[in-house]
Amino acid sequence: MKLFAIALFVCCTLIASSASADTPDGASIVQRGNGHGVAPCMACHAADGGGQAAAGFPRLAGLPQAYLRKQLDDFANGSRTNATMQPVAGGLSEAERDAVAAYYSKLPIPPGAPASASSAASVQLAQTLATRGRWPKGVPACEQCHGPAGIGVGDHFPPLAGQPALYLGNQLHAWQQAARRNDPLQLMQSIASKLNDADIAAISAWYAAQPATLAKEQQP
Numbered sequence: 001m002k003l004f005a006i007a008l009f010v011c012c013t014l015i016a017s018s019a020s021a022d023t024p025d026g027a028s029i030v031q032r033g034n035g036h037g038v039a040p041c042m043a044c045h046a047a048d049g050g051g052q053a054a055a056g057f058p059r060l061a062g063l064p065q066a067y068l069r070k071q072l073d074d075f076a077n078g079s080r081t082n083a084t085m086q087p088v089a090g091g092l093s094e095a096e097r098d099a100v101a102a103y104y105s106k107l108p109i110p111p112g113a114p115a116s117a118s119s120a121a122s123v124q125l126a127q128t129l130a131t132r133g134r135w136p137k138g139v140p141a142c143e144q145c146h147g148p149a150g151i152g153v154g155d156h157f158p159p160l161a162g163q164p165a166l167y168l169g170n171q172l173h174a175w176q177q178a179a180r181r182n183d184p185l186q187l188m189q190s191i192a193s194k195l196n197d198a199d200i201a202a203i204s205a206w207y208a209a210q211p212a213t214l215a216k217e218q219q220p
């Protein structure tokens with residue numbers, strides 16, 4: 001009986017350790033790459049997951065897990081084009097994408113870079129678009145989907161608050177040019193097509209200056 005218990009223990013320990021060896025370690029991929037040609041994420045997205053504002057590299061820390069996972073799939077399948085991220089995402093297995101998405105979604109949000117000052121007119125324009133939209137042109141208020149001050153809503157409406165202005169502007173231009181076509185029902189393609197360059201500059205600078213916090217649904 002004793003022997004049986006020992007055998008059972010050894011057997012279970014072996015199963016447990018082999019399972020953990022097969023599950024990719026998100027932290028290790030982020031810090032050291034995946035060992036199969038994918039560079040460490042933190043080389044561009046920073047050690048704390050806060051991104052690099054001047055280079056237009058987005059914050060990943062605290063973004064919803066399902067959103068992060070979807071973006072990696074979208075880069076890999078080409079519905080979101082970007083010369084830097086497509087080979088990165090394409091070089092990760094499904095399990096590795098799960099692991100890095102889970103890792104980043106649980107990282108605390110780091111303090112953002114100080115935002116550059118905007119003119120009063122630019123702030124006014126941005127606040128109007130964010131809270132009221134421009135209904136005569138069919139532009140809904142951004143906050144209807146991205147939440148108050150852009151903190152994000154649920155799993156699929158990402159936060160805009162505290163993301164680099166350069167990054168946000170790049171995304172709106174990417175939708176205008178159909179380089180990003182991964183949004184459900186073309187919600188964002190249709191909205192971006194109705195914004196002009198002045199709108200994009202104003203709204204990107206404004207959201208970059210808003211404090212990033214976890215959306216209600218994500219709070220522990």
Ligand code: HEC
Binds near residue numbers: 170
């Ligand atoms: C060489 C630099 C570089 C490396 C390394 C890199 N990224 Fe990125 N990443 C970028 C850039 C640039 C963008 C913005 C692309 C764009 O403008 O569409 C981005 C965007 C993303 C996004 C989209 C975020 C959003 O808000 O939609 C995700 C998710 C992401 N990266 C995950 C990763 C993961 C996970 C790794 C590591 C396995 C990684 N990245 C490694 C440069 C990099």
Ligand code: HEC
Binds near residue numbers: 070168
């Ligand atoms: C009807 C809902 C809806 C409205 C209104 C909306 N968005 Fe979005 N937005 C989305 C969805 C959904 C996504 C994520 C798409 C995906 O899965 O990649 C998104 C993504 C974005 C992103 C990319 C974020 C990232 O991390 O890559 C930016 C920038 C953005 N929206 C800006 C805006 C702005 C500015 C407005 C207002 C003018 C706006 N959105 C209004 C639904 C909406």
